[in-house]
Amino acid sequence: METYDIIIIGAGHNGLVCAAYLLKAGYTVLLLEKRPVPGGAATTEELLPETAPGFQFNRCAIDHEFIHLSPVLEELELHRYGLKYLPCDPVLFSPHPNGTAFLAHRSVEETCQAIAQYNKRDAQQYAQFIQHWDRIAGAITPLFNxxxxxxxxxxxxxxxxxxxxxxxxxxxxxxxxxxxxxxxxSPTDLLNEWFDSETIKAPLARLAAEMGAPPSQKGMAVGAMMMAMRHSPGMSRPQGGTRALIAALVKLVQEKGGKILTEQTVEKILVDDGKAVGVQVQTGQDYQANKGVIANVDARRVFSQLVDSGDFAAIAPQLRDRVERRIVNNNNSLLKIDCALNEPPRFDAYHHQDDYLVGSVIIADSVAHVEKSCAPCAYGEIPDHNPSMYVVCPTILDPSMAPDGKHTLWIEFFAPYRVAGHEGLGFKGTGWTDDLKNRVADRVLEKLATYAPNIKRSLIARHVESPAELGERLGAYHGNCYHMDMSLDQMLFLRPLPELADYKTPIQGLFLTGAGTHPGGSISGMPGRNCARMVIHSQHPLVERFSEAQSYVRSLLQSVLKTLGY
Ligand SMILES: Cc1cc2nc3c(=O)[nH]c(=O)nc-3n(C[C@H](O)[C@H](O)[C@H](O)COP(=O)(O)OP(=O)(O)OC[C@H]3O[C@@H](n4cnc5c(N)ncnc54)[C@H](O)[C@@H]3O)c2cc1C
Structure with missing residues (x-):
């Protein structure tokens, strides 16, 4: 039987980051990935080879911010493996039906100047608002890492x-x-406290809702940080698409002797005498792990599907019930539309410049519009009466992602995983049929066309993925791109559950990483890095604690001396 120190289930970016740190620390590592390509929700693929050959689409993640708050890129020296980030500036454009638009530049000052053209008070408020959330980000980032x-x-x-x-x-x-x-x-209360103009409030509410909850939800105001981060550390995209981050990690992993096997679905985690000792894949083949198994998939699926309950019932009798009943997924997912275009969308009524499309485009008419575009998903309704959406035209920043002069369009629309009233129909009985997803996509594009009328004639081909198909592709529970909801009660030392929050589980040698662990979803690499540190610590606890204490004292002294001016 093939034997490794560590086996990682899933080669999402966090699984790969985790593998890279463990390989650097001298472990042998095998990654088993169910899809034909590694990357999970961070791939770039030629989705329409017949109707639009040569067009490259980021199937999920596109805008990278959180990873710039982590030391992963520098510590792993990913630039040496071909990764180059292209900074976005402007970072966001959001046209409003009243004829104004929120155009956010990387610079807060420039953004304020743009806001001042339609609301002087909001322009002043904006600078203070961003400074406040920037401080919060600065104060809590050490917790994330x-x-x-x-x-x-x-x-x-x-x-x-x-x-x-x-x-x-x-x-x-x-x-x-x-x-x-x-x-x-809640984001709504916070935005109403700070600003008057819907031109600003609506896109900021939509960014907050990207965390997977409607803006009225209490405890979610931290979503306001999403805008502050576009100014600092800034938003960028890997040249060649999000795949370039994965390609660099794969190169590093392979250079360090790690092995990645694709089309290998792990069906069982093998446990012997309370200790994880390996995994079994769909072909029936076993792989042995001497020092641990790490799951880059969510805790719920690990303990409901991959581990026999008999293997942990004695040590953690409540665990299966807790992962199934306590971990919350509120049915909010995403419908994804990828288009190949002859020309970029043109927002002619807003003094269009292609440069406006360097960052992301938000279609949100008001905070109430965002609320109505998100909240109904929880009870299975599709909010396509008047769609709000997050749009990116990645080829403006990186023309290499489409044939010469052509463009791609990335559209994300909030949609329920299970459609109420359609139970048992469509894909996996979720209610999502091909006809339904295409009708919803038509409405989304119709709404976009009210702002950018050239969109329909520019369309070469499109690919629509329903939330159910997205969930199946990623192996993500209920199509949740963060593996579980990112609400305050499921963050930090509560993610995924208090008893699993330090990446360890009651099964010795079984660890968790990925979006469903602290500090959560998005492209950050933080869960992967943190988990690797925990695995290493658990092998040499005393030595590691001692060196940690030493380096803490050293950095504290340095901070004090710096503050005193030495
Ligand atoms: C449409 C969409 C848009 C997004 N946009 C952004 C964005 O712009 N910016 C951003 O920062 N974040 C974005 N995100 C979120 C971000 O992509 C994810 O939170 C992040 O990629 C999760 O990474 P991960 O490595 O933790 O997990 P995943 O990427 O989910 O990786 C898990 C891996 O495990 C594999 N797997 C699952 N089950 C098994 C099994 N049994 N055996 C073997 N392998 C298995 C999966 O195939 C997958 O490769 C987006 C997500 C989606 C869905």
């Missing part, structure tokens, strides 16, 4: 600027309480 309960590791991540942000936020009692209140409130 460590296992959520590894206090020394977390403290070790705090540098002078993070301390300044933290003190700036929590320096006085009223300030501290205000931050707490901001974190507990």
């Amino acid at each position: 460590a296992p959520p309960m590894a206090i020394l590791d977390i403290l070790n991540n705090y540098e002078g600027e993070n301390w300044q942000d933290l003190l700036g936020l929590l320096g006085t009692k009223p300030k501290a309480l205000d931050v707490v209140r901001n974190l507990l409130t």
Whole structure:
């Protein structure tokens, strides 16, 4: 039987990042991926080879922000493996029905100048708003880059600027309480408190809703950070598509001796005497792991489908019930439309410039419109009466992704995983038939055409993927692109459950990584890096704790000396 130190189930970007750190630490690693290509929700593929050959589509993730808050790119030196990021500027364009538009540049100052053309007060507010959320990001990023309960590791991540942000936020009692209140409130309440104009509020509400909950949901105001991050650390895309990040990780993994096998669906995690010892794939073949098995898939599927309940019933009798009943997925998923175009969409009523399309385009008419485009998904309704959407024309920034002079269009539309009233029909009985998904796509494109009328005549071909198909492709529970909801009650040391929050499980040698672990979904590599650190620590606990304590003391001294001006 083939034997490795570590076997990783799933070669999503977090599985690959995790593998890279473990290989660097001297472990032998095998990654088993169910799809024909690695990358999970981070692939770029030629989706329409017959009707639109040569057009490359990011099937899921496109805009990268969080990864720039982590040390992954530098520590793994991914530029040496061909990865080049193209920065976006402008970062966002959102036309409003009243004729104004929110055009956000990388620079906050330039953005404020653009806002001032239609609302002077909002322009002033915007600078303060971004500064506030930028501080929050600075104060909490050290938490993201460590296992959520590894206090020394977390403290070790705090540098002078993070301390300044933290003190700036929590320096006085009223300030501290205000931050707490901001974190507990909803994006809608927060935006109404700060701004007057729907031209700003609507796109910011939509960005917050990208976390998978309607803007009225309390505890989700942290979604406001999504806009602040477009200014700092900034938004960018890998040249050649998100696939380029995966290609660099694959090269690194293979150079370090790691093995990646595709079209290998893991069906069972093998447990012997309370310890994970290997996996079995769909062909019946077993692979042995001497030091651990890491799942880049969500906890619910691990404990409901991949591990026999008899293997953990004695040590964690409540666990199966808890993963099935306590972990929340609210039925919100995404319908994805990828188009091949003869020309980019033209927003003629908004003094169109192709440059406006460098970042993302948000179609959201008001905060209420965003609410109606998101909330109904929870109870199975398709919000296609008046669609809101997130659109990107990636070929404006990176023309290499389509044949000369041609373009691609990436459209994401909130949709339910299960359609109410259509139970038992369509794909996997979710209600999604080919006819339904295409009708919804028609409505989405019709709405887009009210802003960019050339879209229909420019269309060469399109590919529509329903939430059910997306879930099946990714192996993601209920088509949730973050593996589970990103609500406040399922974050930090509560993700995926308090007893599983440090990447370890009750089964010795079985670890979790990926979007369903701290700090959550999106392209960040953080769960992969944190999990690798936890695996390494669990093999040499004392040595690691000692060196961590040493480096914490060293960095604390450096911060103090820097603050004192030495
Ligand atoms: C439409 C869409 C758009 C998005 N846009 C953005 C964006 O613009 N920016 C951003 O930051 N994030 C975005 N995201 C979110 C982001 O892509 C994901 O949160 C992130 O890629 C998750 O990475 P991961 O490695 O944790 O998991 P995944 O990418 O889900 O990887 C899990 C891997 O495990 C494999 N697998 C599953 N089951 C098995 C099994 N039994 N055996 C073997 N392999 C298995 C899967 O095939 C997959 O490759 C988007 C997601 C979607 C769906």
